[in-house]
Amino acid sequence: MNTASTQTPALTNVESVCPALAHLTQSALLDGVWKRPGLSMRDRSLVTLAALVSLDQTRELPYYVNHALDNGLKPGEISEALVQLAFYSGWENAVDAAVAIQSVFAARGIKTDQLAAVSPKLLALDEAGEAKRASNVSQQFDAVSPGVVQNTTDLLFRDLWLRPGLAPRDRSLVTVASLIATGQALAVPYHLNRALDNGLTHAEAGEVLTQLAFYTGWPRVFSALPVFKQVFEQRAANAQ
Structure with missing residues (x-):
């Protein structure tokens, strides 16, 4: 049985040092952004976990993993997100x-057969699309780092992205959140377009930024805003 998910993240300790921060954590974050209607609680949990893992912020991770499980994320989906x-x-x-989450899974009695499979049957590959992507990357970077180019093809796009443990939309959501959290604006357009192709709506994508502002900081999100705007505008122009 879960006991940790009802506890707000370290607010007692925070209040003794910065009561204003404790108040804002409850009012603006937990009772504010988490209750906005633009994303499901499940999606907010997935985005938040991606940000915390990407920033190596593991102290409050057990709280948020419990929260994610309560919000409908399956243990296998959390496990696959780590992959x-x-x-x-x-x-x-x-x-x-993974080390920080282990205690949560143990307390909930989650077994390894509920987690990300080691060698699952992969989803179907878009052969034409992948051939075009691989050719473009090879032409640009084979002379720089053939190892990166080869692993990008073999490990990422012919394996990782075809694993069935996360729906394609969720895998894209995790990736976009991670890129924003780590300030990788150059990589966002490709993966945001992929997320939108995989079923994320423009409104949901915008709400991802609202969630991430609190967990990655406003500067990272404001760095991503022009990138999102450009992608949205280009897709709208292409649709005409």
């Missing part, structure tokens, strides 16, 4: 997160 985030935010961030 995705290992590639997009760095291996040690994902490992640190």
